[in-house]
Amino acid sequence: xxxxxxxxxxxxxxxxxxxxxxxxxxxxxxxxxxxxxxxxxxxxxxxxxxxxxxxxxxxxxxxxxxxxxxxxxxxxxxxxxxxxxxxxxxxxxxxxxxxxxxxxxxxxxxxxxxxxxxxxxxxxxxxxxxxxxxxxxxxxxxxxxxxxxxxxxxxxxxxxxxxxxxxxxxxxxxxxxxxxxxxxxxxxxxxxxxxxxxxxxxxxxxxxxxxxxxxxxxxxxxxxxxxxxxxxxxxxxxxxxxxxxxxxxxxxxxxxxxxxxxxxxxxxxxxxxxxxxxxxxxxxxxxxxxxxxxxxxxxxxxxxxxxxxxxxxxxxxxxxxxxxxxxxxxxxxxxxxxxxxxxxxxxxxxxxxxxxxxxxxxxxxxxxxxxxxxxxxxxxxxxxxxxxxxxxxxxx
Numbered sequence: 001x002x003x004x005x006x007x008x009x010x011x012x013x014x015x016x017x018x019x020x021x022x023x024x025x026x027x028x029x030x031x032x033x034x035x036x037x038x039x040x041x042x043x044x045x046x047x048x049x050x051x052x053x054x055x056x057x058x059x060x061x062x063x064x065x066x067x068x069x070x071x072x073x074x075x076x077x078x079x080x081x082x083x084x085x086x087x088x089x090x091x092x093x094x095x096x097x098x099x100x101x102x103x104x105x106x107x108x109x110x111x112x113x114x115x116x117x118x119x120x121x122x123x124x125x126x127x128x129x130x131x132x133x134x135x136x137x138x139x140x141x142x143x144x145x146x147x148x149x150x151x152x153x154x155x156x157x158x159x160x161x162x163x164x165x166x167x168x169x170x171x172x173x174x175x176x177x178x179x180x181x182x183x184x185x186x187x188x189x190x191x192x193x194x195x196x197x198x199x200x201x202x203x204x205x206x207x208x209x210x211x212x213x214x215x216x217x218x219x220x221x222x223x224x225x226x227x228x229x230x231x232x233x234x235x236x237x238x239x240x241x242x243x244x245x246x247x248x249x250x251x252x253x254x255x256x257x258x259x260x261x262x263x264x265x266x267x268x269x270x271x272x273x274x275x276x277x278x279x280x281x282x283x284x285x286x287x288x289x290x291x292x293x294x295x296x297x298x299x300x301x302x303x304x305x306x307x308x309x310x311x312x313x314x315x316x317x318x319x320x321x322x323x324x325x326x327x328x329x330x331x332x333x334x335x336x337x338x339x340x341x342x343x344x345x346x347x348x349x350x351x352x353x354x355x356x357x358x359x360x361x362x363x364x365x366x367x368x369x370x371x372x373x374x375x376x377x378x379x380x381x382x383x384x385x386x387x388x389x390x391x392x393x394x395x396x
Contacts, residue, residue: 028235054082118191174352223341249274307367310366328345
């Protein structure tokens with residue numbers, strides 16, 4: 001990866017021009033001097049998460065799309081109960097539909113242990129189908145207002161590396177320490193209180209003069225269906241447009257829509273190398289079929305596509321020029337753009353970006369490259385199914 005002053009000068013005006021064209025409703029606040037740590041696997045992530053919960057002294061705020069009643073889910077339940085026992089206030093938001101397979105007894109037990117629960121979006125006929133389709137897809141734990149864990153990990157054995165072989169999920173997570181935590185707390189509290197319409201930013205807590213937690217600049221991108229425009233999609237577009245050399249993307253559910261596709265093709269035309277790491281297998285096969293229907297357009301435009309076969313890809317990350325990382329809960333799909341509540345972070349630091357780049361290139365080296373001539377040989381039945389699924393792409 002080349003890195004010099006002229007490339008930075010070339011990228012900056014392009015970034016500013018696109019900001020002017022998009023006219024976003026509200027620019028994200030940049031929180032400087034944060035410490036960001038990457039967890040490259042499930043075991044590493046959950047060990048760090050559980051250790052942090054054990055050290056909590058005042059508050060634990062958790063928000064998850066899916067929590068399984070399995071070894072990992074029950075381990076979390078025990079740690080939260082123990083935290084309540086030593087006087088920690090624990091609040092948990094979980095998505096009602098995402099946890100539909102989790103027995104009600106699991107959550108009743110949590111409540112009996114003194115954990116405050118908020119099931120997100122319990123189905124109601126009175127509110128109609130429009131509201132029923134919304135999901136809280138965030139994955140977040142905030143410990144004592146000092147440290148947060150985010151990324152793609154749900155709470156379950158398949159995410160933690162406890163499942164052997166092809167049913168294991170390949171995911172990424174990270175932790176943040178620093179002033180960015182204040183905004184994450186404000187977002188959680190808005191959801192807890194039922195006021196998701198505002199995008200408020202908490203004031204930074206006072207710190208001793210000269211103190212720095214780390215060197216990473218962090219922007220928090222909170223997305224939700226009540227926004228008039230998609231902050232999540234605009235963050236992807238702005239960063240794609242700012243790329244000067246290289247874009248690396250990994251996403252498990254790839255339904256980008258025409259705007260993202262055009263952004264990627266424009267990047268290739270101006271000389272940026274674009275790599276897509278996508279799943280060869282998926283827990284949602286229809287989405288996999290739908291994503292492949294856009295392969296031909298991208299491949300003809302010069303985008304390189306690889307499919308991870310060893311595990312089920314679940315990581316959601318984009319790296320721009322080896323230094324700026326967009327990472328969190330949001331997929332490159334219409335559901336994350338418009339109908340899910342999501343949390344993404346933009347982390348701007350060469351150290352974190354270098355770790356992401358090494359990891360993604362290693363995964364790409366072990367994946368199967370999709371070639372246009374081979375892809376075009378898929379049968380008439382597959383092509384027909386792709387066309388049918390595209391009719392329902394908005395709902396997937």
